[in-house]
Amino acid sequence: MTLKIYNTITRKKEVFQPLEDKKVRMYVCGPTVYNKAHIGHAMSAMVFDIIRRYLEFRGYTVHHAMNFTDVDDKIIHRANELGMDPFKLAEGYILEFERNLEDLNILPPTIKPRATQEIQTIIAMIEDLIRAGYAYPLNGDVYFRVRKDPDYGRLSGRNLDDMRSGARIEVDERKEDPLDFALWKGAKPGEPSWDSPWGPGRPGWHIECSAMNLRHLGEQIDIHGGGNDLIFPHHENEIAQTESLTGKPFARYWVHNGMLQLGGEKMSKSLGNLVSIEEFLSKHSADAFRIMLLNSSYRGPLTYNDEIVAQAERALERLQSALRPALPAAAGAPEPALKSLQTQMAATESGFIEAMDDDFNSAGALAHLFDLVRAVNQARAEGATDEQLQPPQALLRKLCGVLGLRLEEKTAQGGGAAEPFIQLLIELRLELRKQKLYPLSDLVRNRLAELGVILEDTKDGTSWRWQ
RNA sequence: GGCGACGUGGCCAAGUGGGAAGGCAAGGGUCUGCAAAACCCUGAUCACGGGUUCAAAUCCCGUCGUCGCCUCCA
Numbered sequence: 001m002t003l004k005i006y007n008t009i010t011r012k013k014e015v016f017q018p019l020e021d022k023k024v025r026m027y028v029c030g031p032t033v034y035n036k037a038h039i040g041h042a043m044s045a046m047v048f049d050i051i052r053r054y055l056e057f058r059g060y061t062v063h064h065a066m067n068f069t070d071v072d073d074k075i076i077h078r079a080n081e082l083g084m085d086p087f088k089l090a091e092g093y094i095l096e097f098e099r100n101l102e103d104l105n106i107l108p109p110t111i112k113p114r115a116t117q118e119i120q121t122i123i124a125m126i127e128d129l130i131r132a133g134y135a136y137p138l139n140g141d142v143y144f145r146v147r148k149d150p151d152y153g154r155l156s157g158r159n160l161d162d163m164r165s166g167a168r169i170e171v172d173e174r175k176e177d178p179l180d181f182a183l184w185k186g187a188k189p190g191e192p193s194w195d196s197p198w199g200p201g202r203p204g205w206h207i208e209c210s211a212m213n214l215r216h217l218g219e220q221i222d223i224h225g226g227g228n229d230l231i232f233p234h235h236e237n238e239i240a241q242t243e244s245l246t247g248k249p250f251a252r253y254w255v256h257n258g259m260l261q262l263g264g265e266k267m268s269k270s271l272g273n274l275v276s277i278e279e280f281l282s283k284h285s286a287d288a289f290r291i292m293l294l295n296s297s298y299r300g301p302l303t304y305n306d307e308i309v310a311q312a313e314r315a316l317e318r319l320q321s322a323l324r325p326a327l328p329a330a331a332g333a334p335e336p337a338l339k340s341l342q343t344q345m346a347a348t349e350s351g352f353i354e355a356m357d358d359d360f361n362s363a364g365a366l367a368h369l370f371d372l373v374r375a376v377n378q379a380r381a382e383g384a385t386d387e388q389l390q391p392p393q394a395l396l397r398k399l400c401g402v403l404g405l406r407l408e409e410k411t412a413q414g415g416g417a418a419e420p421f422i423q424l425l426i427e428l429r430l431e432l433r434k435q436k437l438y439p440l441s442d443l444v445r446n447r448l449a450e451l452g453v454i455l456e457d458t459k460d461g462t463s464w465r466w467q
Numbered sequence: 468g469g470c471g472a473c474g475u476g477g478c479c480a481a482g483u484g485g486g487a488a489g490g491c492a493a494g495g496g497u498c499u500g501c502a503a504a505a506c507c508c509u510g511a512u513c514a515c516g517g518g519u520u521c522a523a524a525u526c527c528c529g530u531c532g533u534c535g536c537c538u539c540c541a
Contacts, residue, residue: 011471028541029541030541031540031541032539032540032541037541038539038541040540041541042541043541044541045541047541072532072539073539074539074540075538151469156471156534156536156537157470157471158469158470158471158537159470160481162468162469162470162537163469163470163537204537225541226541227538227540227541228471228472228535228541229535229536229539229540229541230536230540230541231471231535231536232470232536233536233537233538234535234540239518256541257541258534258535259473259534259535259540259541260541261534261535262533264533266535266540267541268536268539268540268541269539269540271540291490292479295479295480295481295489295490296479296480296481297480297481299472299533300472300473300534301472301473301533301534303479307478307479307491307492308478308491309481310491311478311479311490311491311492312479312490312491313491314490314491314492315479315489315490315491318490318491320502322507324505327505355481361481361482363479363480363481363488363489363490364480364481364482364488364489366480366481366489366490367480367481367486367488367489367490368489369489370488370489371488371489374506377504377505377506378505378506380505380506381498381504381505384481402532433500438498438500438501441500441501442500442501442502445502445503449503454503454504455502455503456503456504456505457499457500457501457502457503457504458498458499458504458505459498459499
């Protein structure tokens with residue numbers, strides 16, 4: 001079995017073969033921190049979290065870098081609006097985003113570089129690019145010379161002349177070509193800046209990623225990821241900068257996630273149709289968000305609305321249903337039932353791997369997990385004991401863990417202090433039922449339900465769980 | 468206008484040449500005092516029109532529709 005990944009640059013699924021055996025260098029573009037992060041950012045981070053977890057499951061060591069763009073026009077504007085120091089503003093949003101990721105059960109990247117911490121690398125790269133003729137200074141700015149790069153446009157499937165005719169580009173007459181992009185931006189009065197051979201200024205957007213990759217992961221990496229809105233111009237420009245300098249292919253696999261849609265449009269800061277991560281998590285669980293993603297292809301657009309979230313939450317409950325304990329009077333499942341449970345376990349694990357190996361087909365992988373859920377529930381209904389249910393339940397937990405699902409049981413806010421009293425009420429209700437005082441026994445059940453305790457009667461007794 | 472992706476049952480969605488997965492919702496049944504859960508059962512001319520093939524959801528051409536990028540964007 002081999003892992004295949006869809007590569008944006010070739011537009012094909014390719015067998016995954018990292019530069020170094022069993023070691024993966026992965027760089028994912030993180031956010032520009034000038035505002036609260038929304039669930040579109042969460043989607044991108046989570047997609048690559050799933051990819052990372054699966055690679056680790058398949059035996060790779062993953063060096064995972066995610067950057068923060070912590071200096072740029074929008075940060076400066078916003079800081080000015082608020083009368084704040086731009087670096088403080090950025091720092092605050094970085095810390096908030098890191099908390100968001102933790103709440104979403106997204107593993108922290110191995111390294112989290114920031115643009116402002118790479119200034120020396122950036123300046124050195126720009127100097128080299130100028131020396132090699134790929135860049136030119138202009139009144140305190142430095143621009144990349146796209147015409148000098150014959151491969152420019154390869155990732156996004158464009159060519160310079162097509163773009164020129166139709167593009168709505170603000171023409172800066174001083175630039176050699178309208179598509180030349182800034183490597184270094186000279187500072188206007190009052191803007192944060194660093195000294196450079198071209199005067200005080202700050203890095204352009206694209207160069208920071210090239211610099212961070214070069215410094216932290218090396219000249220070549222295995223996976224470069226981000227949202228598909230970054231393909232052009234951001235990733236195209238990264239390739240131009242890095243490859244012009246190193247003469248080597250930059251990333252082996254370009255991986256892009258689709259956009260989260262809200263109200264039929266891409267969720268984005270500029271459109272204002274946002275749901276913040278905080279807002280989502282105040283109403284729903286991290287697992288529900290993850291199920292939503294897992295149930296569709298990471299490359300396609302994902303529609304977000306209340307119905308989709310509700311479906312994800314129900315699907316999550318179904319996964320959890322398999323983890324419930326044996327029936328109170330379980331006497332052991334018959335041999336054929338145990339046999340088919342065994343068979344399903346093997347089928348689930350191989351099906352899961354086969355699906356995930358096919359460009360992280362998580363929806364297919366989930367389907368196999370649901371097959372296991374059914375098998376476990378069947379076995380339980382046929383009287384399987386906790387001991388008999390343990391191996392398939394452990395497998396389910398393991399594979400869900402690979403996808404980053406926690407499957408936490410809901411528990412009471414105040415710990416287990418309420419449990420003896422719940423048991424007491426259950427005993428009391430049992431007496432009421434024996435005496436056929438059903439209105440009273442139903443009252444107990446209904447009132448407990450209002451408090452978040454679900455009672456379920458079976459032939460052999462009553463079980464309960466937190467809702 | 469240029470480049471690209473997509474259109475599968477009420478909803479989400481896998482499947483890219485030969486049996487149309489899975490989840491949600493719905494209906495019926497088992498169990499139950501009732502309920503819930505679980506279990507069993509039920510459903511698709513794969514956007515439309517041509518073509519290639521013994522065989523097409525899957526390949527080719529066209530039409531319609533949705534979305535993304537081409538400007539900051541995950």
